[in-house]
Amino acid sequence: MAETVELTAEKREGRGTRLAERLRKQGKVPAVVYGHKQETLSVSVSHELLLAAVRQGARVLDIKVNGAVEKAQIKELQWDYLGKDVLHVDLKRVSADERIEVEVRIQLKGIAPGAAGGAGVLDQPLHVLRIECLAIAVPDFIPVNIGELQLEQAIHVKDLKFPEGVVAVGDPDAIVVHVTAVKAEATPAGEVLPGGSEPEVITRTGKKGEEEGEEK
Numbered sequence: 001m002a003e004t005v006e007l008t009a010e011k012r013e014g015r016g017t018r019l020a021e022r023l024r025k026q027g028k029v030p031a032v033v034y035g036h037k038q039e040t041l042s043v044s045v046s047h048e049l050l051l052a053a054v055r056q057g058a059r060v061l062d063i064k065v066n067g068a069v070e071k072a073q074i075k076e077l078q079w080d081y082l083g084k085d086v087l088h089v090d091l092k093r094v095s096a097d098e099r100i101e102v103e104v105r106i107q108l109k110g111i112a113p114g115a116a117g118g119a120g121v122l123d124q125p126l127h128v129l130r131i132e133c134l135a136i137a138v139p140d141f142i143p144v145n146i147g148e149l150q151l152e153q154a155i156h157v158k159d160l161k162f163p164e165g166v167v168a169v170g171d172p173d174a175i176v177v178h179v180t181a182v183k184a185e186a187t188p189a190g191e192v193l194p195g196g197s198e199p200e201v202i203t204r205t206g207k208k209g210e211e212e213g214e215e216k
Helices: 017-025 047-055 113-118
Strands: 005-011 028-034 041-046 060-065 068-079 086-093 099-109 120-123 128-134 141-145 154-156 175-181
Touching: 005 028, 005 047, 017 028, 017 086, 028 047, 041 047, 041 060, 047 086, 113 120
Parallel strands: 005 060, 028 086, 099 141
Antiparallel strands: 005 041, 028 041, 060 068, 068 086, 099 128, 120 175, 154 175
16 A cells, blocks of 8 residues: 655635646645535645655545644546646545545556467556545555466456455456457558569550560
8 A cells, every 4th residue: 555645735715727826836736625524625735745645656645734634535636738747636535444436557467478479469458447445545556467368368357356345346347458369460452472473564565475665
């Protein structure tokens, strides 16, 4: 599990694009904290610390507001058009013993024998998986061992092994990773296959075998 990250949040007054831009110039990110039938708070947090927490896989943060600390799940991140900077974050209050739904990345372990030697191609349709778990027990990733995956075999969501208390949400038959056969490339129309005969040459006379310019 990712280490618990604590962010200090400062209350902010007012709304609007200009205020948000001013906060971002100060290295802060506008945010809202809501949930548990409590007051929705408009706050700002450090962009640097938030970005570091997101990159290390944090899903739940300890938010400190006016000296009080409460846990909050990162529900939504708004990124800039380059996907580099966070423009806004929604934080939902959670309890330590509360079960939440989050998305975690899938990490492949090992080398698939079926893809060795060029006989097959390893394909991974699922790169993230939605799970349900305790708010304080969100795994960094879900490991998937592909060390015995042969040609034309697949690993489904229902085949995965999860940490205690973690369950998958969604289609259990969804394919996580599989090895498919390499498809032979079709020969383009008009291309001469290796070893094939040369095409007959038609002269300007339109007759086969006559030299160009040959008298009749």
